[in-house]
Amino acid sequence: MAQPHVQVTGLCVAARGPGGSEALIVRDVxxxxxxxxxxxxxxxxGSGKTTIALSLLGYARPGCRFAAGTVRxxxxxxxxxxxxxxYRLRGGQVSYIAQSAAAAFNPMxxxxxxxxxxxxxxxxxxxxxxxxRAVELxxxxxxxxxxxxxxxxxxxxxxxxxxxxxxxxxLITEPELVVLDEPTTAxxxxxxxxxxxxxxxxxxxxxxxxxxxxxxxxxVAQMADRIVVLSEGEVRESGATADILERPxxxxxxxxxxxxxxxxxxxxxxxxxxxxxxxxxxGAGYGRVGADGLPEIRVLDAIDLTIPRGATLGVxxxxxxxxxxxxxxxxGLVPAARGEVRFDGEPLPTNLHxxxxxxxxxxxxxxxxxxxxLNPAHTIRSILERPLAFYRGVTGEAAGRRVAELLxxxxxxxxxxxxxxxxxxxxxxxxxxxxxxxxxxxxxILCDEVTSALDTVVGAAILxxxxxxxxxxxVSYLFISHDISTxxxxxxxxxVLYAGRKVESGSRSALAAPPYHPYADLLIASVPExxxxxxxxxxxRVTIPIAETHAAQPAGLCPxxxxxxxxxxxxxxxxxxxxxxxxxxxxVLCHREGEDLARHQLNTAITT
Amino acid sequence: MIAERRHWATRAWALMKGLPLxxxxxxxxxLFWALAALxxxxxxxHPVGAVVAMDVYGTFTAAHPLGTDYLGRDMLSRxxxxxxxxxxxxxxxxxAASVTGTTxxxxxxxxxxxxxxxxxxxxxxxxxxxxxxxALVMVASxxxxxxxxxxxxxxxxxxxxxxxARSLAINVRTLDYVQAARARGEGTGYIAWVEIxxxxxxxxxxxxxxxxxxxxxxxSGMSFLGLGVQPPDADLxxxxxxxxxxxxxxxxxVVMPALAIASxxxxxxxxIDALSGRSSQVEQ
Numbered sequence: 067m068a069q070p071h072v073q074v075t076g077l078c079v080a081a082r083g084p085g086g087s088e089a090l091i092v093r094d095v096x097x098x099x100x101x102x103x104x105x106x107x108x109x110x111x112g113s114g115k116t117t118i119a120l121s122l123l124g125y126a127r128p129g130c131r132f133a134a135g136t137v138r139x140x141x142x143x144x145x146x147x148x149x150x151x152x153y154r155l156r157g158g159q160v161s162y163i164a165q166s167a168a169a170a171f172n173p174m175x176x177x178x179x180x181x182x183x184x185x186x187x188x189x190x191x192x193x194x195x196x197x198x199r200a201v202e203l204x205x206x207x208x209x210x211x212x213x214x215x216x217x218x219x220x221x222x223x224x225x226x227x228x229x230x231x232x233x234x235x236x237l238i239t240e241p242e243l244v245v246l247d248e249p250t251t252a253x254x255x256x257x258x259x260x261x262x263x264x265x266x267x268x269x270x271x272x273x274x275x276x277x278x279x280x281x282x283x284x285x286v287a288q289m290a291d292r293i294v295v296l297s298e299g300e301v302r303e304s305g306a307t308a309d310i311l312e313r314p315x316x317x318x319x320x321x322x323x324x325x326x327x328x329x330x331x332x333x334x335x336x337x338x339x340x341x342x343x344x345x346x347x348x349g350a351g352y353g354r355v356g357a358d359g360l361p362e363i364r365v366l367d368a369i370d371l372t373i374p375r376g377a378t379l380g381v382x383x384x385x386x387x388x389x390x391x392x393x394x395x396x397x398g399l400v401p402a403a404r405g406e407v408r409f410d411g412e413p414l415p416t417n418l419h420x421x422x423x424x425x426x427x428x429x430x431x432x433x434x435x436x437x438x439x440l441n442p443a444h445t446i447r448s449i450l451e452r453p454l455a456f457y458r459g460v461t462g463e464a465a466g467r468r469v470a471e472l473l474x475x476x477x478x479x480x481x482x483x484x485x486x487x488x489x490x491x492x493x494x495x496x497x498x499x500x501x502x503x504x505x506x507x508x509x510x511i512l513c514d515e516v517t518s519a520l521d522t523v524v525g526a527a528i529l530x531x532x533x534x535x536x537x538x539x540x541v542s543y544l545f546i547s548h549d550i551s552t553x554x555x556x557x558x559x560x561x562v563l564y565a566g567r568k569v570e571s572g573s574r575s576a577l578a579a580p581p582y583h584p585y586a587d588l589l590i591a592s593v594p595e596x597x598x599x600x601x602x603x604x605x606x607r608v609t610i611p612i613a614e615t616h617a618a619q620p621a622g623l624c625p626x627x628x629x630x631x632x633x634x635x636x637x638x639x640x641x642x643x644x645x646x647x648x649x650x651x652x653x654v655l656c657h658r659e660g661e662d663l664a665r666h667q668l669n670t671a672i673t674t
Numbered sequence: 675m676i677a678e679r680r681h682w683a684t685r686a687w688a689l690m691k692g693l694p695l696x697x698x699x700x701x702x703x704x705l706f707w708a709l710a711a712l713x714x715x716x717x718x719x720h721p722v723g724a725v726v727a728m729d730v731y732g733t734f735t736a737a738h739p740l741g742t743d744y745l746g747r748d749m750l751s752r753x754x755x756x757x758x759x760x761x762x763x764x765x766x767x768x769x770a771a772s773v774t775g776t777t778x779x780x781x782x783x784x785x786x787x788x789x790x791x792x793x794x795x796x797x798x799x800x801x802x803x804x805x806x807x808x809a810l811v812m813v814a815s816x817x818x819x820x821x822x823x824x825x826x827x828x829x830x831x832x833x834x835x836x837x838x839a840r841s842l843a844i845n846v847r848t849l850d851y852v853q854a855a856r857a858r859g860e861g862t863g864y865i866a867w868v869e870i871x872x873x874x875x876x877x878x879x880x881x882x883x884x885x886x887x888x889x890x891x892x893x894s895g896m897s898f899l900g901l902g903v904q905p906p907d908a909d910l911x912x913x914x915x916x917x918x919x920x921x922x923x924x925x926x927x928v929v930m931p932a933l934a935i936a937s938x939x940x941x942x943x944x945x946i947d948a949l950s951g952r953s954s955q956v957e958q
Contacts, residue, residue, distance in 0.1 A: 397857040418856060426859030439850040443872030453858060506858075 070098035071275050072105075072122070072243055077135035079117050079126060079299075090133060092117050092299040099243075099292070102273040106290035106307070108280055108322070110521035111492070114299035119245045119279045121145070123160050124152045139243055158188045161236035165248040167228040171220035177231055178216030184239040196238060203234040206271060207264040226257035230264050237268065244269070244276045250285060254384035254548065255592040262288055262594075262601060281521060283326045284594035287311055288601040295319050308598050325522040326596055328555035331533035342410055342542050343373040343396065343510055349404035350395045350416075360403050365391040366566045369405070373510065373559075378536065378543040380557030380574075382550055382589070388566040389546045390434075393512040396544065397431040410509070427457040430503035434515035436495035440487035446473075446498055447483040453505040472501040476531060493524035497531070504535065512544045517552060529556055550593055554578070562586045565625035572652025581663035583654045584633075585626045591668035605668065624655065632658060632666050697948020703941025711761040714754030722755040723747070723906055731917070731925035741926035743917050749927050752913055753934055759909040761938070763824055763893055768886040770828035775835025776871075776878055783843035784866040794840065797833040805830035805892055813901045823902060827889045834888075838881045842874040876950075883946040887939045894935050910935045 079092035092114040099105045107115040120127065121137055124144040137144040139160060147155060156162075161184070164170050171180060178200060185196040197216070204212035207230040220228060229249055236244055249265070250258040266289060269276055278289050286293060287307055294304040295318065303316040314320045348369040353362030365388040373379045381389045394400040395416055396407060402416035409429065415421050433439040440449055450469045454460040460468060470480045476497040487495055496516060503511050513532070517525030533556060535541060547553050553560055560577045562570040562585065570583040582590065594600060622642035627633060637657050647653050648660045656663065690701050720726050725746045732742035740749035782793040805827075812826045846852060847870060855869045896902035897911030908916065913931035920928045 399853060399857055418859070421859065423859055426857075431854070431857045433850045433854060435850055439854050441851040441869055441873070444868075456858065456860070502854075 071101040071140060072099040072277075073136075073138045074098070074118070074121070075136050075138075077118065077121060077137065078133040079114070079121065079130055080133040081130045088133075090299065091130070092121075095135070095296075095299075095301055097292075097294050097301070097304060099275055099277070101275055103291045104269060104276045104278055104289055106278045106280060106286040106293045107296060108283060108286055108293055109296035110281060110523065112298070113296040115279045115281075115296050116247055117299075118296070119162075119247055119277055122243060122245055122277060123156050123162060125156075154188065157184045157241075158190070158239050159241055160243045160245065161239065161241040163229075163232050163236045163244065163246045163249050165251055167232040168220070168225065170232055171228060173220050176217055176219055177223070180220075181216065181231060181235045181238060184235065188239060190239060200234060200238055203237055203268070204231075206268050207231075207234055208260070208267070209234075209264075224257070226253055226261050229253060229261050233265060233268065237272070237274070240272075242275060244274050245279070246276060247279045248281070249278075251280070251282070255550075255594075256384060256588055258285070259592045259594070259601075259604075263604075265289065266601060282594070283311070283322060284596045284600075287596055287598050288594055295322070311596060311598065321523055323596070325526040328526065328529065328551050330554070331529060331556050340375050341372045341408075342375040342377075343371075343544070344408040345369055345371045345396070345405065346408075347405035348392075348395065348402055348407065350391055350400055350402050352400075355403070364403075364566060366395070369563075369566075369568055371561055371568070371571070373542050373544060375509075376536070376540050376542055377559065378545055378557045380553035380560045381544065381546045381563060382548065382553045382560060383563035384548060384589075386565075387563045389548075389563050390514055391566075392563070393431060393514045393544060393546055396510075397429060397512055398426075399431075423457065427453075427506045428509045429512065430506050430508040430510070431512040432499055432503050432514065432516050435519055436492055436499050437487075437519070439499050440495055440502075442487050445484055445486055446490070449487075449498065450483075450502055450505055453502060457506050468505070472505055475504060475535070476501045492520055493527065496520060496524075496528055500528070500531070500535075504539070507539075508541060510542045510544065512546070514546045515548065516545075518548065525552075532556060550590060562589070567625045567655065568653075569626060569655045570652060572650065576648075576650040576652040579650065580667045581648060581654070581660040582667060583626075583656055584630045584663070587663075587667045588629075588631075624657075632663065634658070693948045696944050700941045700944025700946075700948060703937050704945050707757060707761060707938045707941065710754060711758045714758055718748075718751035718754040720748040720751040722751055722908075724751075731920040731923050731927055734926060740930045743913075743927040744920060749930055752908060753910070753931055756908050756910045756913050756931065757934060757938075759903060759907060760890060760893060760911070760935075763820060763903075763909065764827075764886055764889040767824045767827035767889045767893075768831070768882060770824065771831035771885050771889070772835045772878065772882040774828065775832045775837075776839040776874075778832075779836045779839035780843050780866040780870055780874075781862070783840050783847050784862050784870065786847075793836075797836045801833040801837070803830070805888075806895065809892060809896055810899075810901065813896070818896075818901055818904055820903065823893060823896065827892055830892070831885050831888060835878075835881060835885060839874065839878060842877055843870055846870045846873050880946045880950045883942050887942050890935065890939055910938075 075096045077092055077095045078090055080088045081091045082088055095114075095118055097105065107118055109115045117127070117130065121132065122139070122144065124137070124147055126132055132145050135145070142155065142159065144155065171177070178197060181200045182193065182196040185191040186193070191199065200216060201212050204215055209215055209227055209230055215223065215231075223231065233249070246265070250261050253261060262285065268274070278286060280286050290307050292305065293307050293310045295302045295310065295316065297318050302318045303310065303314065310319060311323070314323055348366055349360060349364065350366045351361035351364040355361050369392065371379060381392060383389050391400055395402050398416060398418045398421055407414040407416055409425065414425060447469055450472055451461075451465045454465045454468055469483055473480050473483060478494060478497050478501070482490065482494065487498070490498065500516070517528050520528065529552065532543065536543065545553065545557055554574060557574055559573050560571065561568055562583065564585045570577070570586045577586070580587070591604070624630065624638055624643045627638055630638070633639070634657055641657070643655050643657050645653055645655050646660070654663070690698060693701060726748050727738060727742040727746040730742060730744050730746050732738055732746070734741055738748050738750065740753060743749055743752060778793060782790045808830055809826045812822060816822050852865060852869050855865050860869070893902055893909065894911030894914070897909050898915045900915060903909040903912050905912070910931045914928055917925065917927040917931070
C-alpha cells in the first residue's frame with residue numbers, strides 16, 4: 067500500500083485535572099487514512115473522539131497537551147508546527163466542520179462573506195474566483211438558489227442549510243483533509259438525511275479525505291470507508307465499515323451495536339382499557355391571549371389522546387412540533403387555551419394554582435436534561451427526600467430508608483445519596499431524576515426526551531429501567547421523543563405530531579405498516595439504517611414546487627402542506643383534511659385514501 | 675466548638691492559598707481590619723478620649739506609633755476605636771441593604787407577573803436618588819444618629835442590591851430544576867428560598883462586599899462633612915476631618931485615618947475580585 071495520506075501514530079493527549087495532576091485522556095491512538103477515504107471516529111461522550119479530531123488541526127483544548135505521538139498530513143508533521151505554520155494549516159490544508167452551525171456563523175455578516183473568508187485569509191484566490199467556487203459548492207451541496215443564497219444572512223436560512231453552508235466554508239480552500247465533528251447530531255432526522263446526502267456527494271465527487279466524528283453508528287455506516295471505535299481514549303477496534311457492522315470483534319463494539327438497534331421492551335399482553343389520561347381538543351400556546359381566547363403563538367391545536375392505565379403513549383415529532391409543550395400542559399406548567407384534560411375520570415385544571423396536592427403527586431414530569439434538572443446546591447438525599455416530605459409527610463429515618471430503596475430501584479449505589487449532582491455522571495443524574503419522580507409514587511410519568519442527552523448505551527439502560535418499573539409498579543408513561551426507534555421500542559400507542567397537529571396516531575403494530583401519513587412516512591424513511599449503502603439506495607426526494615398562495619389560505623389546512631410530496635393541488639390547499647380511520651385502527655389526518663397513500667409510500671412494512 | 679473553629683481556620687487557609695497575589699493582599703487587609711474592629715479597642719494603648727501628649731500633630735514616635743492628633747491624643751488608639759465604628763456601622767447598613775434587596779428580589783422574581791414589574795419600576799425610581807443628597811437631607815431633617823445613618827445608608831443601597839439579586843434570580847428561575855419544583859406543586863416560599871436562593875449566594879456575597887465598600891465611603895464622606903458620627907465618638911471619616919488642619923504640617927494624624935479607609939476599601943475590593951474571578955473559572 068502506498069504511503070497513507072493522513073497518519074496518526076501513538077498519539078497521547080494529557081489533561082490537567084482539578085488537583086493539578088495530569089491524566090492521559092487519549093492513549094496510544096494510531097490510524098491511517100489513504101487519500102480520498104473517509105474515516106469515522108466513533109465512541110461515546112468522553113471517549114476522546116473530539117480530542118483526537120482536533121489534534122489533526124494541531125489543536126489541544128485549554129488544559130490539554132500532546133504528550134506523545136505524531137500526526138502527519140501529507141508531508142506535514144502537524145504537532146511540530148509553530149503558531150505561524152499552524153495558522154496556515156488550519157482552514158487551508160485542514161478544515162473543520164463543527165456540530166452547531168448556528169454557533170459557528172456570525173449573524174452580522176452575509177453568508178458569502180463568511181464562506182469565502184478562508185480563501186481571503188490564506189490569500190489563495192481572488193474574491194470573484196472564490197465566489198464562483200462558492201456557488202459551485204452550494205450547487206454541489208444541493209442548496210436552494212445557489213446564486214442568491216450567499217447574499218442572505220445566517221438567520222434567513224434553515225438549520226440544515228446552515229450546516230451545508232458550513233461545509234462549503236470548510237471546502238472552499240480545497241483542503242487536503244476535512245474534519246467533520248458530529249455535523250448532523252443537532253438536526254432533525256428529516257433534515258439530517260438531506261445534509262448527509264449532500265456531504266456524501268461532495269466528499270465522493272471531490273475525492274476529499276475526511277474524518278467523520280460521531281456517536282451514531284447508523285450515520286457513520288453511510289459516510290465512512292473505515293471505522294475506528296474508541297472508548298476511554300483508546301482504540302477498541304478498527305476496520306472496514308462493513309466488517310465492523312457485521313463482524314464486530316470487541317465487546318464494546320457489540321454493546322454499541324446492540325444499543326443502536328433497540329429491542330422492543332413492551333409486551334402485547336392484553337391491558338385494562340380504563341383511561342388514565344384523556345385529552346380532548348387541546349389547544350395551547352404562548353404570548354398574549356387574543357379576542358378569541360387563543361394565544362398569539364399557537365403551539366398545539368386540536369390534540370386528542372388517551373392513555374389507558376398502565377400503558378405507554380409515545381409522542382414523536384421534530385423539534386418545534388409542540389411535543390414538549392404537550393407534556394408541560396399536562397404537568398400544568400403551560401395553561402391550555404382550549405379543550406379539556408381529564409385525569410382518572412376527573413377534569414384536571416391546567417393551571418398550577420387550581421391543582422390539588424394529590425393531583426400534583428399522581429402526575430410527575432421527568433425533564434430532558436438531567437444536567438440542569440437537579441439543583442446543584444442540594445445533595446441527592448435532599449433532592450429525593452423533598453417529594454417524600456412534601457406529598458406524604460415522610461421525614462427522618464423513614465425518609466432515609468425510602469431514599470435507599472429509591473436509589474436501589476433505579477440501580478444506583480446508596481453511597482451516592484450524600485453527593486451533589488455535579489459529582490454524578492449524566493446517566494446517574496438521569497436515574498436520580500427518575501427516582502425523584504418515583505418518590506411521589508405517581509400514576510403517570512411524563513418523560514420528555516429522557517434519553518436524548520445520553521449516550522446510546524446509557525440511554526438503552528434507562529429505557530430498560532423504565533420498562534421494568536412499568537411492569538413492577540404499573541405506572542403509565544407519556545413518552546416524548548424525536549427518535550422513532552426509541553418510541554417503537556417502549557410504547558404501546560404512538561402519536562405523530564407535526565407543527566402542533568396530530569397527523570397520525572395508532573397502536574405500535576398499526577404504525578409499523580403503511581399506509582402512513584406522508585409526514586410519518588418521511589420520518590420513518592429518514593431514520594438511517596445500520597447497514598452500508600442505505601443512503602445510496604434511497605429514492606431521490608420529490609418535492610412539488612409550492613404555489614405561492616399563502617395569503618388567502620383558509621384555516622385548518624394540512625400543516626404538512628408545504629413539504630408534502632403527495633399533495634393534491636386544488637384539494638389540499640383549499641380544504642381542511644379529514645381525520646380518517648383505517649382498518650388497522652390508526653387515525654391519519656389526510657385527504658388521500660389509505661390504498662392511495664400506501665401505493666406512493668417510501669416504506670414497506672417494518673419488521674420489529 | 676474548637677474543632678469547628680479549626681475547621682473554619684483551615685478552610686480560610688485553603689481559600690487563601692488558592693488566591694492570586696492580589697487576592698492574598700486583599701485577604702490579608704480584610705483579615706487585619708476585621709481583627710482591628712473586633713479586638714482593636716481592647717488592644718488600644720490609651721483610652722479613646724485621653725489627652726496623652728504635650729505636642730499636637732506629633733510625628734511617629736515609640737510612645738505614639740501613629741503620632742498624635744490636634745489635641746495631643748494617641749492616633750493609634752483613636753484609629754482602632756474609629757475602625758470599629760466605621761466597620762460596625764457599614765456592616766450593619768450593608769447587611770440590611772443586601773438582605774432587604776435580596777429578599778424583595780427573590781420573592782418578586784418568583785411571583786413574577788405585574789408584581790415583579792411594579793416592584794422593579796419602584797426600585798428603578800429609588801435608584802435614581804443620589805445617595806449622598808438623600809443622606810444630607812435625612813441628617814438635616816432628623817439630626818445625625820448612628821441608627822439614622824445606618825437606615826439611610828441601607829435605604830440608599832437596597833435598590834442596587836435588589837437589581838443584582840433580581841437579575842440573578844431571573845436567570846435561576848428559568849432553569850429546569852425550578853420548573854421541576856413548580857411542576858411538583860411547590861409554593862413560592864419554598865421555590866424562592868430552597869431552590870433559587872442557594873444558587874445565587876456566591877455572587878450576592880461579592881455584591882455584599884461592594885455594598886460594604888460603598889457604605890464605608892458614604893459614611894466616611896458624611897463624617898468628613900461633619901454630618902456623620904458626632905463627637906465624642908469618631909469614625910475614620912471624622913478623624914480625617916478633625917485633623918484636616920494638620921495637612922499643612924504633613925501630620926500623620928490626617929494621613930493615617932485616610933490611609934485606613936483606603937486600605938480597608940481596596941482590601942475588600944481586591945478580595946472580591948479574586949473570589950469572583952475564581953468562581954467563574956470553576957464554572958467554566
